[in-house]
Amino acid sequence: MKEIVVISGKGGTGKTSITASFAMLAGPEIVTADCDVDAADLHLLLKPDFRIEHDFYGGFAASIDKSLCIGCGICASVCHFDAIVENDSIYSVLPIHCEGCGYCTEVCPSLAIQMHDRFTGKWYDSTIKTQGRMIHAKLGIGADNSGKLVAKVKKEARLIAERLGAEIILIDGAPGIGCPVISSLSGAALTVLVTEATMAGFHDLKRVYELVKKFNIPAGCIINKVDLNREIAEDIRDFLKSEGIPVLVEIPYDEIFYQAMTAGKTIIEFSHNAIAEKMQKAWSETLALIG
Amino acid sequence: MKFVITAKGNSWESPVDERFGRAQYFFIFDEAQDTVEVVNNSDINSVEHGAGPKTAGAIAGLAADVLITGNGPGKNAASVLQKTGIKIYTGAGSMSVREAYTAFKSGLLGQL
Numbered sequence: 289m290k291e292i293v294v295i296s297g298k299g300g301t302g303k304t305s306i307t308a309s310f311a312m313l314a315g316p317e318i319v320t321a322d323c324d325v326d327a328a329d330l331h332l333l334l335k336p337d338f339r340i341e342h343d344f345y346g347g348f349a350a351s352i353d354k355s356l357c358i359g360c361g362i363c364a365s366v367c368h369f370d371a372i373v374e375n376d377s378i379y380s381v382l383p384i385h386c387e388g389c390g391y392c393t394e395v396c397p398s399l400a401i402q403m404h405d406r407f408t409g410k411w412y413d414s415t416i417k418t419q420g421r422m423i424h425a426k427l428g429i430g431a432d433n434s435g436k437l438v439a440k441v442k443k444e445a446r447l448i449a450e451r452l453g454a455e456i457i458l459i460d461g462a463p464g465i466g467c468p469v470i471s472s473l474s475g476a477a478l479t480v481l482v483t484e485a486t487m488a489g490f491h492d493l494k495r496v497y498e499l500v501k502k503f504n505i506p507a508g509c510i511i512n513k514v515d516l517n518r519e520i521a522e523d524i525r526d527f528l529k530s531e532g533i534p535v536l537v538e539i540p541y542d543e544i545f546y547q548a549m550t551a552g553k554t555i556i557e558f559s560h561n562a563i564a565e566k567m568q569k570a571w572s573e574t575l576a577l578i579g
Numbered sequence: 580m581k582f583v584i585t586a587k588g589n590s591w592e593s594p595v596d597e598r599f600g601r602a603q604y605f606f607i608f609d610e611a612q613d614t615v616e617v618v619n620n621s622d623i624n625s626v627e628h629g630a631g632p633k634t635a636g637a638i639a640g641l642a643a644d645v646l647i648t649g650n651g652p653g654k655n656a657a658s659v660l661q662k663t664g665i666k667i668y669t670g671a672g673s674m675s676v677r678e679a680y681t682a683f684k685s686g687l688l689g690q691l
Binding site: 346347434435436437439467470471473474475476499502503504505 | 600624654670
């Protein structure tokens with residue numbers, strides 16, 4: 289079983305549109321996982337049925353037992369996040385502001401403050417429109433993604449892949465280069481880097497590749513919107529060449545990305561077009577890379 | 580030499596855990612004494628952020644000479660490990676603990 293992780297560093301490069309197209313081309317044989325939980329949108333294109341849902345708890349939040357609170361206000365005075373408010377000498381915690389550090393529980397003279405697990409969101413085991421399976425998650429208001437949640441999504445995807453005998457897990461990776469993206473990459477057989485011919489696209493490609501290289505994971509690259517800036521496109525090609533990263537495909541700027549997304553479809557389904565052919569080529573090249 | 584191998588289980592036949600930060604077990608083999616000790620690291624599942632440096636800290640306390648793992652530690656975890664002088668070998672992600680040890684002995688694993 290091999291994990292293919294699609295990442296971009298920069299947002300808006302077309303990563304999710306490409307992941308969705310790959311899922312469509314691969315069909316029901318693979319398991320798909322959405323680890324881009326901060327801005328989960330793969331479900332908009334692949335239409336999962338949200339068949340089984342589970343609660344997810346991550347981190348902590350404080351709560352004050354009003355029957356024990358003596359109204360001294362020490363907790364509010366130490367809170368760095370202004371998460372404790374007073375109303376008629378009664379103190380309470382604003383859960384959205386609370387970062388879960390636990391300082392208040394340490395200073396409370398009447399032991400009225402408890403830390404409890406924080407409900408972060410839900411994760412789902414779904415069937416998508418290819419009839420393949422997908423693991424994905426939805427964060428609650430004010431909650432953030434974490435290496436822990438990504439690890440959970442990946443673990444569940446692996447369990448299903450094992451059970452079904454699926455050979456490939458396709459992962460829409462987390463953005464940036466922080467904890468969630470490290471967790472997305474962990475254990476991957478191949479990364480597909482999606483970049484665009486802009487200054488920010490190139491910069492973030494280099495940054496995220498540093499991480500990929502650190503973990504010794506082979507990579508291929510898709511240069512999207514390649515005609516936006518010819519010079520930068522050339523710089524990207526030079527960079528990829530010097531790092532020994534194969535170009536899976538180059539895609540010109542095309543409105544079809546937005547049109548397909550607005551219609552809730554993958555580019556593959558949207559219409560027969562040159563971009564769909566490029567996706568097909570990129571997927572074939574990706575499969576060839578993992579052997 | 581004392582080895583730490585990140586593992587998914589507690590035996591020589593267990594697969595190596597390719598994840599460093601969220602490795603489930605440390606399989607510790609002391610060559611000189613011919614003893615095996617297994618440390619359960621699964622508490623790391625409840626850590627939201629920074630699993631790598633935490634695991635690196637736990638390994639630092641084991642006073643081992645060689646660490647064998649899959650993808651290898653990230654930047655922050657590696658800087659913790661560097662201070663302990665432990666030698667880090669990666670690329671054992673698809674092997675069993677025994678295969679990883681043999682591969683190290685045959686010089687097949689890359690040093691970080």
